[in-house]
Amino acid sequence: MTEPESESETIPLHGDTPELRRRRGVSGVIGALLVAAAFGGVAGLLGGQVAGLVAAAVTGLPLLYVVAFNIRRRLWLQGTEVLVRTWRTRRVDLVAAKRIDLLLTDVRGTRSVGLLVDAGQRGRSVKLDLAVYAGTGGRELGIVALRKLANALMNNVEANGIVFGELLVAQLRSEARGDAAADRPLYRIASVAPSGKLAQRFTMETVSRFVAALD
Numbered sequence: 369m370t371e372p373e374s375e376s377e378t379i380p381l382h383g384d385t386p387e388l389r390r391r392r393g394v395s396g397v398i399g400a401l402l403v404a405a406a407f408g409g410v411a412g413l414l415g416g417q418v419a420g421l422v423a424a425a426v427t428g429l430p431l432l433y434v435v436a437f438n439i440r441r442r443l444w445l446q447g448t449e450v451l452v453r454t455w456r457t458r459r460v461d462l463v464a465a466k467r468i469d470l471l472l473t474d475v476r477g478t479r480s481v482g483l484l485v486d487a488g489q490r491g492r493s494v495k496l497d498l499a500v501y502a503g504t505g506g507r508e509l510g511i512v513a514l515r516k517l518a519n520a521l522m523n524n525v526e527a528n529g530i531v532f533g534e535l536l537v538a539q540l541r542s543e544a545r546g547d548a549a550a551d552r553p554l555y556r557i558a559s560v561a562p563s564g565k566l567a568q569r570f571t572m573e574t575v576s577r578f579v580a581a582l583d
Contacts, residue, residue: 404428
């Protein structure tokens with residue numbers, strides 16, 4: 369096992385910028401308002417103005433809440449703990465996690481690779497985005513963040529975090545060799561997932577077999 373990281377060092381685990389968040393927020397709000405207006409318009413035609421306003425509110429407010437929630441969501445790594453901030457800040461200890469899965473999603477040709485960490489307590493689970501790919505390129509978590517995550521995972525015994533740590537180490541080695549994105553382990557494991565499935569979990573056993581088969 370590796371030595372625990374210093375608790376005073378905080379590493380961001382989100383790759384977006386204020387400008388990107390602002391654009392995403394504006395597009396999310398516009399989308400929510402359009403959906404609310406559509407439902408409200410239909411309800412208004414059938415039941416009158418009051419029914420239309422109620423339908424628009426019932427449809428739009430939850431969507432706006434989701435948009436605001438996603439805009440506020442931030443993740444950092446401090447030592448072996450992931451700090452998750454939305455309306456409040458909570459901590460998930462990677463070393464003490466009870467279960468870890470690799471989560472692959474495919475949305476309109478864009479595939480993302482993340483870790484789903486379950487601490488075994490209600491409200492103590494978190495998804496860590498590692499990479500997002502479209503075509504042969506994409507966006508990956510930075511080298512420092514990957515290395516810190518790998519070090520923390522290596523110390524997890526109960527959920528066999530070492531397997532996922534080895535995957536991240538293989539990714540770091542691939543980047544150090546200068547491999548193209550399409551040749552890196554995270555891209556390759558994202559390509560293994562069957563298309564057409566919105567989300568799919570890869571268990572420790574599946575990830576272990578994949579890592580063992582890497583060149």
